[in-house]
Amino acid sequence: MTAFIRWEAVQREAIVFYRFRGSPWSDIPHGFLTRKGGVSAPPFASLNLSHSVGDDPAAVAENLRRAFAAIGLREEEVVTAWLIHGNRVALVDAHHRGMILQGVDGLVTVEPGLALFMRFADCIPVLLTDPTLPAVGIVHVGWRGLAAGVLEATLELFQRRLGRCPSALHAALGPGIGGCCYAVGPEVIEALEPRIRKALPLHRRNGAWHLDLPEAVRQHLRDLGVTSVVAAGVCTACHLEDWYSHRAEHGRTGRFGAWIRNP
Template sequence: MLTPLEADSLSILPGIRHGFFTRQGGVSSGLYASLNCGAGSKDDAVSVSENRSRVAQHLGAFAEDVQTVYQVHSATALVVDALVPREALPEGDALVTRTRGLALGVLTADCAPVLLADADAGVVGAAHAGWRGALGGVLEATVAAMEGLGADRARIFAALGPTISARAYEIGPEFAAAFRDADPDNARFFTIPKGRSTPHFDLPGYVMARLGALGLKHVERTAPCTYENESMFFSFRRATHRKEADYGRQISAIVVA
């Protein structure tokens, strides 16, 4: 049974269905147990297809799959109006549509998923905001693409889903320098925990700040830590620390019903 997390603000919007899906409720096994939706993983392709089909059905989508993109940590937001075959996925890190029944999704395993909706215009968006994409402007590009379809940012509700927390996100000094060079105020998203010598980055805090600066109707944070909650979420960093061969990806998706 699928039991995705839901943002209160998106849940009350008429004609909009969404979910920040966990790793629970699928058919994959081993490292990928159980709702691995990452076709780019080394998981059995049939299992991944079944997992994605379950997500699409849960959302009431018209197709047995969720539309995603080939994610490259960019600031590219794409407009779609029909399901694109997996073998022909365009590169990008956000999707928007006004096509009813077309579920849009992003795959994450520590990066920040953001779902957006203007229910009045019937326009939704899904963004994959890793640090590169967030710094480069993927959230701003997503809102601009939604406006191109008739959305109004004063009506857009946005929700941040599960992502890695600052407690688990240790980074190098050159990483922090890139953010400070872009805006000195970004220094507030970096801390050095007691007893540590290297900084930690607050990705969810940074994403919320970028969303807050966009003038949206409402912004909500539904962001438990992917690294610290192994039973609920896949985590690239956790898998790397354990020297595991691969890792699964959870999906966050939204649809105009």
């Protein structure tokens, strides 16, 4: 992370979220909500924002109301997606307000004021911006999406549809599972090695290979031409007091939210 970028917490009522400060992120409304400030009972405690994990629907609805109120958005104005760990990316506009796009892992917009929102629990939230258009994007990147080329698909959309090359973009990586906690099998390594140009960030620990997923994403973005990349450096599995972790909580957990709004 470059010296002029900082990672800071913001608290509004009981809701806590984090954001980056410094150029260009201070001018881009964005953030990463923690699991604090909601009403869900364990194992979803407390600000679970997903209806798909088995939580009480009424609790999720209240959590969403609180979260969007805290970050100054209305749910019916936000575009979100039903994530599938694939490589489909959608360019959205005002007609998509309030919609949940099926089978999409990347959203991009040039619509002024439009907000993009996704849910996470170990996969990497990748925010993208081109402040000169302006345009913003959000991408859900786990190992499957990385292997499937979701980052390539997103950058191709920026270039093909918006005329913006990767070097014009700034990327910010939110909390995700780190190499300290992410033991992977050979199927993960075999799937990623053909996609990643450089050696995978792997190390051996307790007899297993561990993948530093945030570093793999950062490295891949830079290899694809995005030279401005900052990262939270926060492992979700190590910090269950703030974040949900599918791996650390054995699949029985909630989802935190990440968002970005075009200025």
